[in-house]
Amino acid sequence: MMIRQLFDLETSTYTYLVADPVAGVAALIDPVREQVDRDLQLLRELGLTLTHVLETHVHADHVTAAGTLREKTGATTYASGAGAPCVDVHLRHGDTVQVGAITITARATPGHTDDSMSFSVPGAVFTGDALLIRGCGRTDFQNGNAAQLYESITQVLFALPDDTLVYPGHDYRGRLVSTIGEERRFNPRLAGKSREEFVAIMDQLGLPPPKYIDIAVPANRGCGVTPTA
Amino acid sequence: MMIRQLFDLETSTYTYLVADPVAGVAALIDPVREQVDRDLQLLRELGLTLTHVLETHVHADHVTAAGTLREKTGATTYASGAGAPCVDVHLRHGDTVQVGAITITARATPGHTDDSMSFSVPGAVFTGDALLIRGCGRTDFQNGNAAQLYESITQVLFALPDDTLVYPGHDYRGRLVSTIGEERRFNPRLAGKSREEFVAIMDQLGLPPPKYIDIAVPANRGCGVTPTA
Numbered sequence: 001m002m003i004r005q006l007f008d009l010e011t012s013t014y015t016y017l018v019a020d021p022v023a024g025v026a027a028l029i030d031p032v033r034e035q036v037d038r039d040l041q042l043l044r045e046l047g048l049t050l051t052h053v054l055e056t057h058v059h060a061d062h063v064t065a066a067g068t069l070r071e072k073t074g075a076t077t078y079a080s081g082a083g084a085p086c087v088d089v090h091l092r093h094g095d096t097v098q099v100g101a102i103t104i105t106a107r108a109t110p111g112h113t114d115d116s117m118s119f120s121v122p123g124a125v126f127t128g129d130a131l132l133i134r135g136c137g138r139t140d141f142q143n144g145n146a147a148q149l150y151e152s153i154t155q156v157l158f159a160l161p162d163d164t165l166v167y168p169g170h171d172y173r174g175r176l177v178s179t180i181g182e183e184r185r186f187n188p189r190l191a192g193k194s195r196e197e198f199v200a201i202m203d204q205l206g207l208p209p210p211k212y213i214d215i216a217v218p219a220n221r222g223c224g225v226t227p228t229a
Numbered sequence: 230m231m232i233r234q235l236f237d238l239e240t241s242t243y244t245y246l247v248a249d250p251v252a253g254v255a256a257l258i259d260p261v262r263e264q265v266d267r268d269l270q271l272l273r274e275l276g277l278t279l280t281h282v283l284e285t286h287v288h289a290d291h292v293t294a295a296g297t298l299r300e301k302t303g304a305t306t307y308a309s310g311a312g313a314p315c316v317d318v319h320l321r322h323g324d325t326v327q328v329g330a331i332t333i334t335a336r337a338t339p340g341h342t343d344d345s346m347s348f349s350v351p352g353a354v355f356t357g358d359a360l361l362i363r364g365c366g367r368t369d370f371q372n373g374n375a376a377q378l379y380e381s382i383t384q385v386l387f388a389l390p391d392d393t394l395v396y397p398g399h400d401y402r403g404r405l406v407s408t409i410g411e412e413r414r415f416n417p418r419l420a421g422k423s424r425e426e427f428v429a430i431m432d433q434l435g436l437p438p439p440k441y442i443d444i445a446v447p448a449n450r451g452c453g454v455t456p457t458a
Contacts, residue, residue: 007403009238038402045415173267174236176405186274 001102002046003124005167005176006039008032011062012170015039016126019048020100027052027099028075029119029126030169031065033224039065040072052099055079055087056128056169057116058220060142060213067223077223080108083115086223091117107156111149112137118157124165125180131157132168133178134187139202141213146202150195158184230331230350231275234396234405235268237261240291241399244268245355248277249329256281256328257304258348258355259398260294262453268294269301281328284308284316285357285398286345287449289371289442296452306452309337311344315452320346336385340378341366347386353394354409360386361397362407363416368431370442375431379424387413 004017015035019026026048031039043050050073053066057080066077067086078097081090091097093108097119107118109130116137119126129137131153139146157166162181185191189201210216233246244264248255255277260268272279279302282295286309295306296315307326310319320326322337331350338347338359345366348355358366360382368375386395391410414420418430439445 005405007236007405009241009401009403012238035403038404042404045411172238174238174264175267175271176234176236182274 001121003121003167004042006035006042008035008062010034012172013059013062014167014169014171014176016167017042017048018099018102018104018121018126019046020102021046021048023100025049025051025100027054027097027102027104028065028069029054030056030059030128031069033063033065033068036065036068036072039069049073050075052097052104053077054097054104054119055083055220056118056126056130057113058084058142058217059129059169060210060216061170062212063216063219064224067225070223071225078106080106080115080117082110083117084221084223086221086226093117109149109152109156111139111145111147111152112142114143114145116152120160120164123163124167125157125160126167126169127157128169131166131183131187133166133171133173133175134183136187136189137169138205138207140205140207141209142217146199147195149202150190150198153190232350232353232396233271235264235271237264237291239263241401242288242291243396243398243400243405245396246271246277247328247331247333247350248275249331250275250277252329254278254280254329256283256326256331256333257294257298258283259285259288259357260298262292262294262297265294265297265301268298278302279304281326281333282306283326283333283348284312284449285347285355285359286342287313287371287446288358288398289439289445290399291441292445292448293453296454299452300454307335309335309344309346311339312346313344313450313452315450315455322346338378338381338385340368340374340376340381341371343372343374345381349389349393352392353396354386354389355396355398356386357398360395360412360416362395362400362402362404363412365416365418366398367434367436369434369436370438371446375428376424378431379419379427382419 306316
């Protein structure tokens with residue numbers, strides 16, 4: 001299994017290439033529209049065919065490349081059933097996606113948004129904006145729910161082995177990867193915190209609205225190519 | 230062996246933590262002064278003692294954290310003999326540095342600057358600004374020399390196995406890692422190019438001077454704490 005992490009500097013978004021180099025097939029998780037050329041070039045150079053595009057949720061801070069990549073490569077697009085209506089396949093908790101010899105397992109982790117899903121492979125989990133490095137996604141829009149996020153992180157993600165690599169959807173301080181064990185022990189919003197304490201922390205964040213939410217959410221419900229209401 | 234890649238968003242600089250978690254010791258390669266708190270927190274949380282700080286060269290685009298880290302942790306600082314006079318140990322091509330069970334080998338790769346060194350561990354090489362992803366460091370200041378850089382890349386770095394991970398000093402397009410095989414085949418300045426063609430490419434880049442060179446180079450010759458002439 002090959003995992004390549006990619007970064008969009010404008011929005012601090014991580015995209016992940018997960019590939020079976022022997023079978024010559026690849027999935028992209030959370031690709032960014034402005035990076036389509038970069039990502040297609042990398043796939044070409046690595047001799048990989050893009051077969052799957054997975055979205056962890058309907059993003060509010062950048063526009064997905066899912067629709068463009070589907071048009072250009074024929075890849076199948078995936079998201080939660082509560083997610084973008086435009087995707088080809090809506091996943092439920094526990095569903096698996098097969099990329100060559102790699103089994104990707106969908107794990108519903110709502111709370112940042114109601115459609116948030118994490119995707120796990122042996123030894124690693126792609127957490128979108130549910131669990132970030134020493135942080136987590138905000139819960140004050142898109143049907144976010146702090147109590148639900150607490151359950152998603154502590155019951156679903158923290159149930160994974162401690163040495164599981166955590167690949168988040170963003171980081172704003174230049175950290176690229178963490179582990180479940182690190183986040184269980186050192187995430188300041190979660191380590192030793194009850195659900196009530198977590199909810200209180202999230203309720204007091206007082207963050208400004210995301211700059212691009214009014215553009216990004218409708219665009220992403222249309223896979224970045226067909227804005228929908 | 231644990232490798233953690235870290236990113237400074239302001240200067241697009243990569244810092245690398247290379248650790249032996251069993252022995253509880255770590256090296257930092259090319260730490261950035263503005264990220265000292267982040268990096269010390271990570272070391273603390275991972276239960277690692279910083280024993281070594283390695284500089285790939287005297288940087289022109291950011292100020293090193295080497296001196297500050299030495300003061301705060303007692304770590305020993307390393308660079309090329311042609312590099313910053315402030316470091317504790319000047320390395321020559323082929324010298325090794327032992328971090329717990331990990332042997333780091335110094336490989337002189339001058340050309341971007343006359344003091345440029347790459348550092349290799351089994352399966353990976355930290356190339357500083359000698360070899361970048363699908364590019365290379367510029368050669369028009371600090372005794373840079375394009376012909377010399379061509380030799381460093383093609384004779385020293387490309388002599389490593391094709392599957393060796395290439396961890397560069399920077400990337401400006403959100404790419405984090407490459408391999409020797411990829412760069413041999415797809416680096417547009419080097420793949421299929423003669424030394425003369427490479428020198429011609431480098432001579433025609435016409436880049437503006439780095440914004441911080443007049444501050445960064447003297448600061449870095451003093452390990453980021455004592456500016457020197």
